[in-house]
Amino acid sequence: MHEASLAGSVLRIVEQAAVREGFARVVRLRLAVGELASVEEAALRFALAAVMPGTVLDGAQVDIEIVPGRGRCGCCGHEGALPVLGLACSQCGAYAMRPTAGLDLRVVDLQVCDDAG
Numbered sequence: 609m610h611e612a613s614l615a616g617s618v619l620r621i622v623e624q625a626a627v628r629e630g631f632a633r634v635v636r637l638r639l640a641v642g643e644l645a646s647v648e649e650a651a652l653r654f655a656l657a658a659v660m661p662g663t664v665l666d667g668a669q670v671d672i673e674i675v676p677g678r679g680r681c682g683c684c685g686h687e688g689a690l691p692v693l694g695l696a697c698s699q700c701g702a703y704a705m706r707p708t709a710g711l712d713l714r715v716v717d718l719q720v721c722d723d724a725g
Contacts, residue, residue, distance in 0.1 A: 614655065615655035619663060623664055634719065636669045643675060645712060676689060677707060687708070690708075
């Protein structure tokens with residue numbers, strides 16, 4: 609389950625931001641997860657819930673936005689939806705669709721509080 613590793617990485621990013629920006633805790637964490645990133649939302653939520661206690665994320669609301677996959681055909685240049693990797697181009701039928709969006713997981717923003725309570 610690579611979601612546990614991802615949750616740990618998200619926590620490190622947020623903790624580094626807390627040190628850099630001087631906030632004590634996060635009230636709300638907003639993530640963008642690509643449809644093509646092979647991340648299961650429920651597993652990510654579970655992993656985040658496991659790493660949050662006792663950290664700046666303790667008690668934070670977690671919002672996850674799923675970013676649709678998009679691709680561009682290497683043969684005809686068509687750009688369009690790409691809900692899964694390996695699909696043929698809907699215009700020319702070539703199996704040359706290269707993903708252009710929906711591959712990553714990003715921390716979009718944080719709502720923070722200066723006090724720990």
